[in-house]
Amino acid sequence: MPTGKTSNRSSKKSSRASTKADTVRDPAHDARLVRDLCRWFEVSARDLPWRKTGNAGKRDPYRSLVSEFMLQQTQVSRVLEKFGPFIERFPTLSALASADEDDVLAMWSGLGYYRRARSLHHCAQEASTRFGELPVSVDDLVSLKGIGRYTAGAIASIVHNEPAPIVDGNVERVLLRIEGQPFRAGEPDTRDWCWDRAEELVKQAAKSRAKSVSPAAFNEALMELGALVCTPRSPSCLTCPLRTDCRACQTGQQHEIPAPKARQARKPLYMACAIVENKKSQLLISQRPKGGLWGGLWEVPGLESDSPVPIEALAARLGVATKDLIRHNEFVFETTHRSVKVEVYRATRAGSVTGGRWVTRNELETLALGSLQSRVIASLTARKESL
């Protein structure tokens, strides 16, 4: 199985200059590729809320920032649900910078990878302090928390039309298929190869004087193609604007490229928690430590472990007796990395936890909750209604 290291053409910088003569790529070919793709994008681009342009047809940098953070490892359809409400709540960079972190997290509820929300908040503050606004250059952007090579390149190119390359999962798949490279997805050598290729192409786009071609259009077109046409499972090669340039399509290998990533098994996690209600119908909640799983989010109090949690331990944490806990519900919650077995109890007496807080059901709606906790809370309602 090729790792990407051995091929002449694929090995990086050192050899590329010296192999220019025997590469199949040539500037004219690349120019046509870039033009075909940009023309396709001009008529096929989805109308997404963060693509709304203001004066001079330019994107709002702040909206792009928010959308790029939300889109990290997250599909457009999921982001569409959260983007509008988030922008409405925090309309500008300075509004976000001066917001409470808890409120930012709350607006992120259900979107996952919650560190992104805290990074975005921090990023807004730092950008305001150091630059007064969101910076333009890749180097300045990448110095901000939560902005890596991809996000910096996306903002610089899509908003400011800088000839900066970008490589995400879509771009990687498209480029590997076009070149017929059977590399394994997501590996460092594969990424390096793609970044080099993306840079060549975006520079080609910058040279073009064709109307629809620009670094901004090219980068976004590449991702759009990956999302709409050159999809992971069943690519629509018959209607692809690049089908005559695509080696994978020509050799019928689009289903084998890229080779699937090696994945590791989900780790089990055991969680026991309790719904504790006081006489005022308030629920006891506590906040998870920042940094780890569901960092900074709220939850009904509980314990978690690599092995099943004894009910005695849960009772001790809540300061109640074991007999005060009644089994209420259980379910398995799957994430990409974890399989969480959740046991939900109800406490017949009001316990307490350090740092705990009593909230009404209405207040709870405004707090940051992960999907697992939403399900825990929902099981309370569902059960009550069925009685």
Added chain:
DNA sequence: AAGGCGGGGGT
């Protein structure tokens, strides 16, 4: 270089 980090939709 590897592991941690969510959640939902497509196949």
Added chain:
DNA sequence: ACCCCAGCCTT
């Protein structure tokens, strides 16, 4: 079931 997704940060 297993795949993937407009990745980034820490160790």
